[in-house]
Amino acid sequence: xxxxxxLNHKTAPLAVREKLFAGCxxxxxxxxxxxxxxxxxxxxxISTCNRIELVAVVDGQMETIHGLKRFLSxxxxxxxxxxxxxxxxxxxAEAIRHLFRVSASLDSQVMGETQILGQVKEAYRQALTQNAxxxxxxxLLHRSFRTAKRVRTETAIAANPVSxxxxxxxxxxxxxxxxxxxxxxxxxxxxxAELTGVHLIGNGAEEITVANRSPxxxxxxxxxxxxxxxxLENISEALIDADIVISSTGATxxxxxxxxxxxxMRKRKNRLLFLIDIAVxxxxxxxxxxxxxxxxxxxxxxxxxxxENMKGxxxxxLKAEAIVEEExxxxxxxxxxxxxxxxxVSLRAMAEGIVQSELEKSQGFLQKLSxxxxxxxxxxxxxxxxxxxxxxxxVMKEESSEVSSKGIIDAARQLFRLDE
Amino acid sequence: MTLLNLELILFQLSLxxxxxCTFGYLLSLLIKRVMLANVSTWVLIIAFGFLTLNLxxxxxxxxxxxxxxxxxxxxxxxxxxxxxxxxxxxxTKTRLLGAFISPFILLLMIAAAGQETGKSLLPENLRSWLTxxxxxxxxxxxxxxxxxxxxxxxxxxxxxxxxxxxxxKMVRLLPSLHDLDRxxxxxxxxxxPLLTIGIIAGAVFAGMAWKTLLPAxxxxxxxxxxxxxxxxxxxxxxxxxxxxxxxAVLSCAVFILFLLSFLAxxxxxxxxxxxx
Numbered sequence: 001x002x003x004x005x006x007l008n009h010k011t012a013p014l015a016v017r018e019k020l021f022a023g024c025x026x027x028x029x030x031x032x033x034x035x036x037x038x039x040x041x042x043x044x045x046i047s048t049c050n051r052i053e054l055v056a057v058v059d060g061q062m063e064t065i066h067g068l069k070r071f072l073s074x075x076x077x078x079x080x081x082x083x084x085x086x087x088x089x090x091x092x093a094e095a096i097r098h099l100f101r102v103s104a105s106l107d108s109q110v111m112g113e114t115q116i117l118g119q120v121k122e123a124y125r126q127a128l129t130q131n132a133x134x135x136x137x138x139x140l141l142h143r144s145f146r147t148a149k150r151v152r153t154e155t156a157i158a159a160n161p162v163s164x165x166x167x168x169x170x171x172x173x174x175x176x177x178x179x180x181x182x183x184x185x186x187x188x189x190x191x192x193a194e195l196t197g198v199h200l201i202g203n204g205a206e207e208i209t210v211a212n213r214s215p216x217x218x219x220x221x222x223x224x225x226x227x228x229x230x231x232l233e234n235i236s237e238a239l240i241d242a243d244i245v246i247s248s249t250g251a252t253x254x255x256x257x258x259x260x261x262x263x264x265m266r267k268r269k270n271r272l273l274f275l276i277d278i279a280v281x282x283x284x285x286x287x288x289x290x291x292x293x294x295x296x297x298x299x300x301x302x303x304x305x306x307x308e309n310m311k312g313x314x315x316x317x318l319k320a321e322a323i324v325e326e327e328x329x330x331x332x333x334x335x336x337x338x339x340x341x342x343x344x345v346s347l348r349a350m351a352e353g354i355v356q357s358e359l360e361k362s363q364g365f366l367q368k369l370s371x372x373x374x375x376x377x378x379x380x381x382x383x384x385x386x387x388x389x390x391x392x393x394x395v396m397k398e399e400s401s402e403v404s405s406k407g408i409i410d411a412a413r414q415l416f417r418l419d420e
Numbered sequence: 421m422t423l424l425n426l427e428l429i430l431f432q433l434s435l436x437x438x439x440x441c442t443f444g445y446l447l448s449l450l451i452k453r454v455m456l457a458n459v460s461t462w463v464l465i466i467a468f469g470f471l472t473l474n475l476x477x478x479x480x481x482x483x484x485x486x487x488x489x490x491x492x493x494x495x496x497x498x499x500x501x502x503x504x505x506x507x508x509x510x511x512t513k514t515r516l517l518g519a520f521i522s523p524f525i526l527l528l529m530i531a532a533a534g535q536e537t538g539k540s541l542l543p544e545n546l547r548s549w550l551t552x553x554x555x556x557x558x559x560x561x562x563x564x565x566x567x568x569x570x571x572x573x574x575x576x577x578x579x580x581x582x583x584x585x586x587x588x589k590m591v592r593l594l595p596s597l598h599d600l601d602r603x604x605x606x607x608x609x610x611x612x613p614l615l616t617i618g619i620i621a622g623a624v625f626a627g628m629a630w631k632t633l634l635p636a637x638x639x640x641x642x643x644x645x646x647x648x649x650x651x652x653x654x655x656x657x658x659x660x661x662x663x664x665x666x667x668a669v670l671s672c673a674v675f676i677l678f679l680l681s682f683l684a685x686x687x688x689x690x691x692x693x694x695x696x
Contacts, residue, residue, distance in 0.1 A: 174582065177513065177596035269661025272597060289583070293664040301585045 001060035002136065002335070004095035005068050005087060006046070006053030009109050012086035014300050018281040020052050020076030022252055027075060031132040037071060039064030042134040044141070046102070046123040048116065049192075049280040049299055050109050052076075055099060057136045065089060096140065096331050100324045103144040104151040109299070110164050110306050111313050112157040115191055117148045136338070140331065147327040154323060157316040165196035167305040168276045168297070169203050172244055175274050175295055180204040185242035187211045187235060187256070188249035189221040192278055196246045197225055209242065211235050213249065239264035239273075246276045247283035255283040262291055278302075333401035340400040343409045344393050346418045351385045423481050430474035431495070435529045437467030438498070442526045445519040452589040457515040464502055464518060464525075471499045494532035496556070498525045500563040508567070508603050514595035517603070520570035546629070554622035558643070561615030565650060568607035569675035572668035575600040579665045601664055604671055608654045615647055638685045646678050 007017065024030055024047060034043045034054060042057040054072060058064045073083045090098045101107040105116045124141045127133045133141070152158055172179055182205045186193045189212040197208055208227030212218030215231065222229035230238055235256060239245065249255055256275075261284075265273065275296040277284040282298055289296035359366070359381070366374055392412060399408040413419050444460030478492045488496075505521045508514065578594040581587070622640075626632060653670055656662040662670075 171582075171587075173596060174578075174591055175597050177598040266661075270663040270666070272601070272664055292666060295582055297585070301587075305587050 001058050002055070002092055002095045002140065003058045003065060003068065004053060004055050004090040004098050005065070005072060006051060007086040007088065008051035008053075008107070009300065009303070011088055012082075014280065014282075014298065016076075016078065016082050016086050017050070017052065019078060020072065021047060021280055023076035024052060024072075025252070029130075030075075031127060031130045034068070034071060035132060037064070037067045039067070042137040043132050044123055044127045044137055046120060048119045049278065051102070051107075053102070055095065055137065055140075057134065092335075093328060093332055096335075097324060097328045099140065100144050100147045100327055101321075103148040104320060104324060105148070105157070106151070106317060106320055106324065109303060110167070111310050111317060113164070114158060115195070117145070118191065120144065120148075136335070139334065143327060143331045147324055150323050150327070151320040155316045155319045157313055157320050164192065164278055164299065164302050164306065165199045167302045168196055168246065168278075169199045170305055171276075171295075171297060171302075172200065172274055173203070175272055176243065178204060179244075181206050182243040183207045183209070183241050184227075185209050185211065185235075185238050185245045186221070187232070187245065187247040187283060188279065189214070189217045190248045190250075193246050193248040194221055194224070196248075196276070196278070197221075200244065200246075201225065205244070209238050211238060213251075236260050236264060240267045242273070243271070244274045244276070245284075246278065248278045249283050250279070251283060252281055254285045256285065256288070258285040258288040258291070261285075261288045261294060265291060265294065276302075336400045336405050337397050339405035340396045340409055343412050343418065344396060347389060347393065347412065347416055350416060350418060351389055355381055355385055423477055427474060427477040427481055430470050430477055431491075431532070434467055434470040434474050434495075434498075435533060437463055437470060438502075438522070438526050438529045441467055441518065442522040445516075445522045449516065449519045449593070452593050454515060454593055457518060460518055460522070461506075461509060461515050464522065465506060467525075468499070468502045468506055471495060471502065475499055489535065491532045491535035493555070493559075494528045494535060497559050497563065498528040498532065500560050501525055501528070501566055504560070504563055504567055504607075508606070512595065512599040512602060514571070514574075514599050514603060516594055517571060517574055517600070520574055521567065524566055524570070546625075548625055548629075550621050550625035550628075554618050554625060557614045557618030557621065561611045561618055564607040564611030564614065565646075565671075565675060568604045568611065569671050571600045571603035571607065572671035572675075575604065575665065575668035576672065579668065597664065601667070604667055605657060605663075608650065608657060608671075612647075612650050612654045615650065619643065619647055642678070642681050642685050645681075646674075649674050649678075 007020065009017070012020075024045070027033060030045055031043055034040055034045070034056065039059040039061050040056050041059070044055040046053045046055065052072075054068060056068060058068070069083065069087060069089070072078075072087070073080075078086075098107065099120075103117055103120045105111060105113050108116050120141075124133070127137070169179070172182070176182055179200060182200075184197060184200050184205050184207065186197055186208060189210055201208070208222065208225040210218045210222040210225070210227060210229045211232050211234065212221070212229065213232055215229065218229040218231075232255065239256070239261065245256070247255060261273070261275070270293050273294045275284050275288065275294060277296065277298045280299060284296060284298075286296070286298070288294055359378075366377065369377065396405075396408050396412055399405070441460045441463035444456055444463055448454065448456035448460060475492065475495055478488060478495065482488050482492070501521060502525050505518065508517075574594060575597060578591065578597055578600065581591045581594070582597070653662075653667065653674065657667055
C-alpha cells in the first residue's frame with residue numbers, strides 16, 4: 001500500500017508547521033528511522049515551507065499507519081489535538097493523486113509555482129542517496145515528474161508570474177507606489193529569494209544587497225543582480241538603507257530581531273520598510289510588525305493576495321486536474337499489474353518445472369537426436385508453453401490493472417494449484 | 421448674454437460638475453472600481469475649467485480683485501483645492517483621493533451658492549492689495565492643509581488595511597502609502613510658507629490699518645495657533661523624520677481640531693474677520 005501522511009498550509013497553522021519542521025530537521029537519519037518502523041518498506045520525506053509529508057510503501061496494517069503518524073507527531077512534539085486537526089492520511093490512489101498534484105504545483109499555496117517540483121526532486125534525491133526508495137516509489141516519483149512536466153507544457157497554469165514573490169511585488173507597490181530606485185536586501189540566497197529579487201528588479205528596483213551565511217553563495221547571487229554581498233552580521237547596517245527586505249534562510253531562530261529593526265527605523269528617519277519573511281521557521285521576529293511604518297508579511301499573510309491572483313489560474317487547473325487523473329490511472333494500472341507479478345512468476349516457474357521434468361523423463365529418446373535436433377525440440381516445447389501461458393498471463397495483467405487483481409489471481413492460483 | 425448671466429451659468433456648470441464628480445468618486449469607493457475615479461478626475465478637470473472661467477468673469481464683473489464678492493471667496497477656496505489636487509494627479513497615482521477631496525469642494529460650492537453674487541466680501545476700509553494677498557495665500561495654504569489631511573486620512577485607512585493584512589479589493593483600490601505620504605509632505609512643505617507669507621501680509625496690513633501687528637482677535641489667535649502647529653509638524657517631519665502613519669494621524673487630528681475651532685470662532689465670537 002502507498003501511504004502519504006503529512007500536513008500543509010491548508011491544514012496546519014504556521015506555528016504547528018514550524019514545530020514539525022524544526023523537529024524533523026533535527027533528526028539526522030530521518031529516512032532510516034522511518035524505514036526501521038515495522039511494516040515500512042520504502043519512504044520519502046518532502047519538506048517545504050508549506051508542507052511536511054512522508055510518502056511510504058507499507059504493509060497496509062493500521063498499526064503501521066499509526067506508527068508513522070506517531071513518529072511524525074513525536075518528532076515535532078505535537079499535541080494529540082494538533083495531530084488530529086492538522087494531519088491528513090491518504091492511501092493508494094488518493095496518495096498517488098496527492099503527490100502528483102503536489103509535484104504539478106496544484107496543491108501549492110501559489111498554484112503553478114515552479115519551486116515545488118525542484119523541492120520534490122531534491123527530496124527524491126535525498127531518498128535515493130539513503131536507499132530509502134524501491135521499485136514502487138521510484139516509479140511513482142518518475143511518474144510525478146512526468147505529470148508535472150505535462151501540466152506545465154499542456155496547460156497555461158504557469159503562464160502568468162503568480163507566486164509568493166509576485167504577491168510580494170504587488171504588496172510592495174501598494175506600499176511604495178513605484179519600485180523605481182528601491183533598495184532590496186535579500187537575507188538568504190535561496191531559490192525563492194532569488195526569484196523575488198528577479199521580480200522586484202523587473203518592476204524597477206535597482207540595488208540589491210545579499211546577506212548570506214555562505215559568503216560564496218551570497219556573492220554568486222549578488223553578482224547575478226549586479227549587487228553586493230554582505231555577511232549576516234552586517235544586516236543591522238544594511239537595514240538602514242534597504243526599502244524592501246526579503247528573508248528566506250533556513251535558520252531555526254530569528255535572524256532579524258524587533259530591536260534591530262526599531263533601531264534601524266530611527267537611523268533611517270522612519271522611512272517605510274517592507275519586510276517579507278518567506279522562511280519557515282520565521283527569520284524576522286513577528287513583533288516587529290508593531291513598529292510604526294514597518295510592514296511585515298510572512299508566508300501565510302501572502303495567502304490572501306495569492307488567492308486573488310489565483311482566480312485566473314483556476315480555469316487552467318481544471319485541465320491540469322484531468323492530466324493528473326490520467327496519470328493516476330496509468331500509475332494505478334501499473335501498481336495493480338504489479339500485484340499479479342508474483343502469480344505470473346509462479347505460473348512460469350511451474351510451467352518451467354513441468355518442462356524440465358518431462359525433458360528428464362525423455363532423456364533416453366532425446367540422446368538419440370543430434371544436438372541441432374535437441375535444440376529444435378527444446379525451442380518447440382518452450383514455444384508451446386509460452387503460447388499456452390500467454391493468454392492467462394495477459395488476462396491476469398489486464399484484469400488486475402483494469403478491475404482488480406484479487407479475483408483473477410485467486411482463480412489462477414487455484415486453477416494451477418500454485419499454492420500447493 | 422450679459423457677463424452677469426455668463427457668470428451665473430458658469431457657476432451652475434461648475435456646481436453641477438463638482439456634484440457629478442463627487443458622486444462619481446464616492447460611487448467608485450462604494451463599488452471599488454478605480455476606473456470610475458479616473459472618469460471622475462476628468463469631470464473634476466472640467467469643473468475646474470468652469471470654476472476658472474467663473475472666477476475670471478467674477479473678476480471682470482467686480483472690476484478687479486479688490487471688490488470680489490463673498491461668493492467668489494468660496495469659489496476661490498474650491499478652485500484652490502481642486503487645482504492643487506489636480507496638480508498632484510500629474511505626479512502621483514492617487515485618483516481615489518478625490519473621494520475625500522471632492523466632498524469638501526462640493527460643500528464650498530454649496531456655501532458659495534448661498535452667498536449673494538453682488539455683495540462685496542470686504543468692507544470699504546479693508547480693501548487693499550495686502551488683504552487680497554493675505555486672503556489668497558491663506559486660502560491656498562489652508563487648501564494645502566486640507567489636502568494634507570485628506571491624504572493623511574486615506575493613509576490611515578490604507579495603513580490599517582496593510583497592517584492588519586486585510587488585503588481585499590480596498591487595498592488594491594486605495595493609493596500607495598508612499599504617494600499619500602508624499603502628498604502630505606508636499607502640502608505641509610508648500611502650505612506652511614504660503615500661510616506664513618499670507619499671515620505676514622495680513623499683519624502688515626493690520627499694522628498700517630490698526631497700528632498693531634496682531635490685533636486681539638479670536639480668528640487671528642486661531643490662525644496663529646494653526647500656523648505654529650503646522651510649523652511644528654513640518655519641523656518634526658523635516659528635522660526629526662516623522663513620517664507615515666504618525667504624520668497622517670497628527671495631520672488629521674490637527675485639521676479636525678482647527679475645523680472645530682474655526683466653527684466655534686465663527687459662530688460664538690465676534691471677530692474682525694466676520695466677512696464670511
